[in-house]
Amino acid sequence: MTESTDFVQIRHAQKSFGTLEVLKDISLNVARGQIVAIIGPSGSGKSTLLRAINDLDALTGGEVWLDGVQVNKQLPHRQYEKHINEMRQQIGMVFQHFNLFPHMTARENVTMAPKMLKGLSAEEADALAKEQLDKVGMLERIDYYPSQLSGGQKQRVAIARALAMNPKLMLFDEATSALDPELVSEVNQVMKKLAEEHMTMIIVTHEMDFAASVCDRVLFMDQGVVVEEGPPEQVFGNPQKARTRAFLRKELDNPE
Amino acid sequence: MDIDLMLRVYPFFLEAAWITILLSVLTALLGLTFGALGAAARLSRFTSLRLLGATYVSIFRGTPALIQLFILYFGGPQVGIQLDAFEAGVIGLGINAGAYMTETIRGAIISIDKGQREAARTLGLSQLQAFYKVTLPQAARLMVRPLGVNLNMLIKATALVAAISVVELTYTAQRYIGSTYKPFEMFLLAGVLYMIIIYVTGRGVAWLDRRVRIT
Numbered sequence: 001m002t003e004s005t006d007f008v009q010i011r012h013a014q015k016s017f018g019t020l021e022v023l024k025d026i027s028l029n030v031a032r033g034q035i036v037a038i039i040g041p042s043g044s045g046k047s048t049l050l051r052a053i054n055d056l057d058a059l060t061g062g063e064v065w066l067d068g069v070q071v072n073k074q075l076p077h078r079q080y081e082k083h084i085n086e087m088r089q090q091i092g093m094v095f096q097h098f099n100l101f102p103h104m105t106a107r108e109n110v111t112m113a114p115k116m117l118k119g120l121s122a123e124e125a126d127a128l129a130k131e132q133l134d135k136v137g138m139l140e141r142i143d144y145y146p147s148q149l150s151g152g153q154k155q156r157v158a159i160a161r162a163l164a165m166n167p168k169l170m171l172f173d174e175a176t177s178a179l180d181p182e183l184v185s186e187v188n189q190v191m192k193k194l195a196e197e198h199m200t201m202i203i204v205t206h207e208m209d210f211a212a213s214v215c216d217r218v219l220f221m222d223q224g225v226v227v228e229e230g231p232p233e234q235v236f237g238n239p240q241k242a243r244t245r246a247f248l249r250k251e252l253d254n255p256e
Numbered sequence: 257m258d259i260d261l262m263l264r265v266y267p268f269f270l271e272a273a274w275i276t277i278l279l280s281v282l283t284a285l286l287g288l289t290f291g292a293l294g295a296a297a298r299l300s301r302f303t304s305l306r307l308l309g310a311t312y313v314s315i316f317r318g319t320p321a322l323i324q325l326f327i328l329y330f331g332g333p334q335v336g337i338q339l340d341a342f343e344a345g346v347i348g349l350g351i352n353a354g355a356y357m358t359e360t361i362r363g364a365i366i367s368i369d370k371g372q373r374e375a376a377r378t379l380g381l382s383q384l385q386a387f388y389k390v391t392l393p394q395a396a397r398l399m400v401r402p403l404g405v406n407l408n409m410l411i412k413a414t415a416l417v418a419a420i421s422v423v424e425l426t427y428t429a430q431r432y433i434g435s436t437y438k439p440f441e442m443f444l445l446a447g448v449l450y451m452i453i454i455y456v457t458g459r460g461v462a463w464l465d466r467r468v469r470i471t
Contacts, residue, residue, distance in 0.1 A: 056377070081382060085381070088380045101375070103393050158375075
């Protein structure tokens with residue numbers, strides 16, 4: 001059994017495209033129930049790191065572990081496919097552009113994967129859809145198509161879709177960056193609620209206020225390395241590195 | 257213009273139009289089959305299959321359909337392929353249409369945002385499951401209109417099989433010219449019937465497109 005501080009482990013993660021090194025030897029441990037924010041300028045490698053955790057972007061070196069199992073195991077193609085599909089069922093992901101399935105209603109978006117992969121009956125799927133959509137405040141829109149929803153509503157359905165697989169870990173890749181400012185808070189509310197339920201979360205974000213108020217730890221990344229990390233009070237209140245200070249000053253001057 | 261003559265021969269043209277419709281339906285079905293296979297090959301992760309798909313498309317789009325029909329029908333017996341004119345027409349046009357449909361189907365599939373596939377894979381779906389549940393249903397909707405264009409072209413291309421003596425609409429017109437010496441009336445009659453077939457098909461495609469479109 002693994003220590004709880006080792007719930008998610010990234011060991012010496014390295015990724016390069018040809019000669020361009022996007023991630024340079026990054027290691028990170030996340031305990032069960034912890035909420036970690038990754039901040040940094042665009043091109044810093046923060047999204048790549050997040051996408052490496054469920055192997056959407058494969059690392060060129062290093063390991064990712066979740067709850068004692070290596071995610072990016074070296075296996076022959078077929079076996080690896082089976083393994084990674086099982087791992088991904090345990091890792092929910094929320095995207096900047098929602099990526100809801102436009103040909104399915106909110107209900108179908110939520111129940112498609114559980115029906116297919118966990119063999120839920122029609123009644124079970126129906127109960128699950130109601131439960132998850134209620135949780136994100138979207139129950140009244142259960143039979144709406146994504147095109148009939150606002151950005152914030154879409155993202156809430158996308159969160160419900162990820163939660164419906166009952167994941168051990170949730171990844172958020174700039175979940176509010178594509179939203180109109182007035183729609184950001186409804187999504188943040190949902191994420192806060194998850195935090196209160198002690199969901200383990202890794203959040204790539206541009207929103208410093210949100211990171212400060214919700215997260216246990218903040219990582220500042222730049223040019224493929226973790227420049228600084230620590231509790232939010234420290235990283236935001238008393239940053240140790242010049243690069244962190246410069247970044248935070250710019251973010252506070254012109255929040256997008 | 258000899259309207260009387262046109263009205264007199266009209267029933268025979270109508271009969272020939274049914275042959276044109278039958279040809280079109282069979283060609284379309286065969287073309288769709290080849291198109292689906294061709295698209296699958298062109299999108300395969302195996303280089304050899306991709307190459308095979310690309311070769312198929314460039315050969316059959318790169319040569320006149322009439323030459324392809326001639327090779328199959330007149331050249332076929334030399335290499336042991338014995339087909340009657342109708343069979344040669346359907347097979348030849350079907351393979352030709354398949355090359356165009358390959359590109360249509362492939363185009364629709366690759367136009368689906370890769371975020372869709374990623375979202376499906378992230379939930380734990382396999383590549384195949386993600387394709388059938390997420391990519392294909394969206395791509396299929398996008399295919400309706402361009403496949404409708406392929407169908408329009410294909411119906412008109414069935415006129416080519418007159419050259420290998422399939423008794424369809426164009427061949428019938430030519431035959432009646434031989435006995436009536438009225439090419440204007442005979443070709444006009446054939447043209448009108450083609451136009452009706454194309455118009456009805458086009459309306460059908462537009463209806464289907466509206467029906468499946470994502471709101």
